[in-house]
Amino acid sequence: MSAAEPLITARDLVKRFGDFTAVAGIDVDVHAGEAFGFLGPNGAGKSSTMRMIGCVSAPSGGTLRILGMDPVRDGSAIRARLGVCPQQDSLDPELTVRENLTVYARYFGISRKVARQRADELIEFVQLTERAGDTVEPLSGGMKRRLTIARALVNDPAIVLLDEPTTGLDPQARHLVWERLFQLKQRGVTLVLTTHYMDEAEQLCDRLVVMDGGKIVAEGSPRQLIDRYSTREVVELRFSEATLDSYVGKLESIGERLELLPDRILLYADDGDAAVAAVGNRDLRPSSVLVRRSTLEDVFLHLTGRTLVD
Amino acid sequence: MVTLVLPRLAARAERRFQRAAAVAGRNVAAARHVGYWWVLVSGFFEPVLYLLSIGLGVGALIKGFTLPDGRTVSYAAFVAPAMLAASAMNGALAETTMNMFGKMKYMRLYDGVLATPVQPFEVALGELMWALVRGSIYSVAFLGIMVGMGLTSTGWAIAAFPATVIVGFAFGGMGMAIATYVRSWQDFDYIMVVQFAMFLFSGTFAPVDSYAWFMRIVVEVTPLYHGVQLLRGLATGALGWGLLGHVAYLIALASVGLVIAGRRMGVLLYK
Ligand SMILES: Nc1ncnc2c1ncn2[C@@H]1O[C@H](COP(=O)(O)OP(=O)(O)OP(=O)(O)O)[C@@H](O)[C@H]1O
Ligand SMILES: [Mg+2]
Numbered sequence: 001m002s003a004a005e006p007l008i009t010a011r012d013l014v015k016r017f018g019d020f021t022a023v024a025g026i027d028v029d030v031h032a033g034e035a036f037g038f039l040g041p042n043g044a045g046k047s048s049t050m051r052m053i054g055c056v057s058a059p060s061g062g063t064l065r066i067l068g069m070d071p072v073r074d075g076s077a078i079r080a081r082l083g084v085c086p087q088q089d090s091l092d093p094e095l096t097v098r099e100n101l102t103v104y105a106r107y108f109g110i111s112r113k114v115a116r117q118r119a120d121e122l123i124e125f126v127q128l129t130e131r132a133g134d135t136v137e138p139l140s141g142g143m144k145r146r147l148t149i150a151r152a153l154v155n156d157p158a159i160v161l162l163d164e165p166t167t168g169l170d171p172q173a174r175h176l177v178w179e180r181l182f183q184l185k186q187r188g189v190t191l192v193l194t195t196h197y198m199d200e201a202e203q204l205c206d207r208l209v210v211m212d213g214g215k216i217v218a219e220g221s222p223r224q225l226i227d228r229y230s231t232r233e234v235v236e237l238r239f240s241e242a243t244l245d246s247y248v249g250k251l252e253s254i255g256e257r258l259e260l261l262p263d264r265i266l267l268y269a270d271d272g273d274a275a276v277a278a279v280g281n282r283d284l285r286p287s288s289v290l291v292r293r294s295t296l297e298d299v300f301l302h303l304t305g306r307t308l309v310d
Numbered sequence: 311m312v313t314l315v316l317p318r319l320a321a322r323a324e325r326r327f328q329r330a331a332a333v334a335g336r337n338v339a340a341a342r343h344v345g346y347w348w349v350l351v352s353g354f355f356e357p358v359l360y361l362l363s364i365g366l367g368v369g370a371l372i373k374g375f376t377l378p379d380g381r382t383v384s385y386a387a388f389v390a391p392a393m394l395a396a397s398a399m400n401g402a403l404a405e406t407t408m409n410m411f412g413k414m415k416y417m418r419l420y421d422g423v424l425a426t427p428v429q430p431f432e433v434a435l436g437e438l439m440w441a442l443v444r445g446s447i448y449s450v451a452f453l454g455i456m457v458g459m460g461l462t463s464t465g466w467a468i469a470a471f472p473a474t475v476i477v478g479f480a481f482g483g484m485g486m487a488i489a490t491y492v493r494s495w496q497d498f499d500y501i502m503v504v505q506f507a508m509f510l511f512s513g514t515f516a517p518v519d520s521y522a523w524f525m526r527i528v529v530e531v532t533p534l535y536h537g538v539q540l541l542r543g544l545a546t547g548a549l550g551w552g553l554l555g556h557v558a559y560l561i562a563l564a565s566v567g568l569v570i571a572g573r574r575m576g577v578l579l580y581k
Contacts, residue, residue: 017581056425056580080427090422094340103339106332107426109325135343155426 006031007067007159007190008053014061015048015214022048024214025062030159030192035185037201037208038194039296041306044211046194047087050163053192054084067158080108083157087164087194089148091136097147098123098132101154108155115154122150126180142173149180160184162193166200178203198296210300217303222296229302230294231256233272237265237279237286247284254278259301268298326435329428333436334443336423354448357397358455364515365389365461379548387461391470391545392514394452395537398477400505401448405441406485407501410571411492414578424579431572438482438568445478446471462545470544473557477537480560483567484533490574508534513542533563 008030015023023045030036038046051057052064055075064071066078092100098119105115123132126146131139136147145165152160165181166174181204185191195201201208202222210218210225218225235255239247248260255269255278269275272291279286301307369385376382413419420433428436453467453474462470488501511525512518512534518526529535540556543549 054425056421058580076427076429079425082425084425086421086425088418088421090418090425092336092340092419092422093417094343095336096343099339103332103336104422104426106335107329107423107428109328109332109427151422 005068008192009065010049010053010062011064012062013049013052013059013064015045015052015057016060022214023052026209026211026214026216028209028216030190032190033188035181035191035193035204035206037205038192038211039196039198039201039205039208039300040194040211041196041300041304043213045214046211047163048214049211050086050161050192050194054082054086054161055079080155081158083152083155083160085145085148085152085160085162085165087167089144091144091147091151093135093137096133096135097128097139100136100147101151104151105154110155118154122153125153126150127176140173142169142176145169145173146177146180149177153184157189159190159192162191164194164196166195166197174200198300201296208296210296210303212304212306218299225296225299226294228299230298231268232270232294233268233275234292234294234298235267235269235272235275235279236288236290236292237267238263238288239265239285240287250282250284251279254282257302261307266298266301268294326429326432329432330436330439333423333428333433334439337437337440354397354451356400357393357448357452360396361386361390361393361455365393368515377546377548381546381548383546384461386459387546388542389515390456390459390461391541392512392538394449394456394470394474394545395477395512395534395541396509396514397448397452398445398474399481399508399534399537401445402441402478402481403485403501403505405444406437406482407489407492408498410437410486410489414489414575420575420579429572430575430579431568433575434486434568434571438479438486438564441482441485442475442478445482446475449474449478456545463547466545466547470541473540473544476557476560476564477541480533480537480563480567483564483571485567486571487567487574490571490578508532512538514538533560536560 006029008028010026010028012025012027013023014021014025026049038049040046048057052059052071053066055066055071055078058072067081069078071078092103095103101119101122102112102115105118110118123129126149128143128147128150131143136144139147149162149165162181166177169177178200181191185204191204193204205222207221209216218229220228244260244265247265248258251258251265251267255267255275257268259266267275276289276291297307365386369389372385374382375385375388423433424430449471453471456462457464457467492498511529512532513529518529518535521529536556536559540553540560543553
């Protein structure tokens with residue numbers, strides 16, 4: 001494998017479950033040292049893709065190469081060099097926090113001594129030192145998630161796959177996970193993650209693809225995607241009347257574009273304040289006005305007509 | 311050619327064995343936590359109670375028992391090796407069917423394991439290794455009791471021990487394959503019925519010569535019969551070439567079971 005060859009290459013990758021197509025032909029390249037994201041709503045096919053990359057689910061079509069190998073033929077050899085944090089924690093409920101790491105290390109053929117040493121380092125890394133001797137069951141969701149991430153690192157993987165690493169966590173736990181993932185990124189570990197949080201994608205991903213209905217609808221860095229598919233700023237308008245539709249016509253030609261959501265109207269404009277002034281000039285009286293920068297959420301809304309988190 | 315291929319095959323076999331051992335090691339770690347020692351002990355008492363009640367109780371009514379080679383032994387000496395085989399069967403089946411099913415369907419334990427280099431066949435092999443360790447503890451204890459009661463000699467008990475491992479291996483392999491077909495806990499009722507029928511009719515309490523010919527054929531294709539015959543031959547010191555036939559049957563059963571289990575786990579878990 002040459003240095004320039006991507007660690008992961010997918011071409012026209014398909015996953016079918018019976019008649020249902022979960023992944024409908026996607027092309028992806030992930031390079032060494034990159035943090036790559038799959039952003040998309042429920043059912044977009046993110047986990048199905050991650051499971052194929054993790055070599056625990058065989059592609060139904062197309063080609064997939066990981067670390068220069070074929071996932072169907074060399075699954076075991078590829079998995080030896082991956083760290084996997086699945087969407088559902090698959091921790092061993094009968095073991096303690098530390099044993100979950102030492103036992104898992106043994107599956108990779110790591111010696112007992114090295115396993116113990118790694119376990120202690122990783123427990124420290126994810127801040128579970130106080131709980132090291134407790135069984136897993138009573139741990140909070142955030143602690144389990146951190147342990148699952150620690151477990152994914154036990155074999156010093158070339159690629160870490162994280163399927164929704166922070167879904168269901170409270171903001172504090174989420175920030176701790178982000179911090180840790182950021183540290184991994186700084187060490188040059190290749191990260192592949194899925195999320196339906198745009199802030200997570202913006203913070204962590206160098207490059208990402210937006211998935212919807214099993215297809216990739218856009219690709220680029222968070223910045224590029226925002227530049228390409230949205231304006232610099234967004235004005236969020238709320239009105240006290242329930243019928244927002246009636247305002248759509250009245251707001252015509254302010255900014256570049258308008259999106260009508262159930263509870264608010266979004267005006268896309270490079271200069272938000274100018275747009276707000278224009279709204280004032282038309283004598284419309286919004287109950288609240290917010291000017292903010294465009295995010296990936298706006299990109300997604302523009303591309304699919306839907307919001308990410310429903 | 312051979313010099314190149316053999317070491318590579320050996321290295322691969324060793325890696326596979328190590329990964330299976332890691333799966334077994336997981337169970338050793340878990341055994342320390344979940345009050346497992348009670349399960350270990352309870353699995354041992356059942357056959358001992360049968361031996362005491364039937365072997366000694368019924369044995370008091372039956373004078374002696376003539377073996378095919380003409381020697382006469384007590385009824386308890388005739389029944390005890392069968393109890394040993396049954397205990398090896400029960401232990402191996404409990405460990406593999408129930409526990410494998412629970413781990414696969416409810417604990418979803420293997421989802422995590424199969425994301426590592428460990429392959430389904432190695433999981434099956436590792437679980438079987440653990441079942442054998444556990445079964446061996448029962449067997450040694452039971453053989454000790456047989457020696458203590460004068461139902462076999464120390465020498466024949468030592469000879470019978472590896473045979474109990476083979477019996478456990480066979481039922482463990484079979485149990486694992488069955489576990490992959492179980493849909494819900496209700497299905498275990500069927501397994502229990504079959505298990506109990508085998509326990510009653512595998513030449514356990516009476517020689518199969520006393521059965522009608524068609525019953526005999528049915529009994530002779532089921533696995534416990536071969537376990538009972540093998541252990542009875544060894545424990546009573548009645549050796550014969552037929553014992554090798556029983557060994558071959560049991561090892562074949564174990565191998566087929568393991569391969570099926572590995573394949574089915576792959577199908578079920580690599581979706
Ligand atoms: N084993 C399976 N059998 C049948 N259908 C499946 C299976 N796994 C996933 N699907 C279907 O494939 C589609 C994509 O699922 P997938 O889990 O990949 O989505 P996702 O993007 O990860 O969604 P989420 O954000 O909810 O995790 C869904 O409609 C799902 O119901
Ligand atoms: Mg998912």
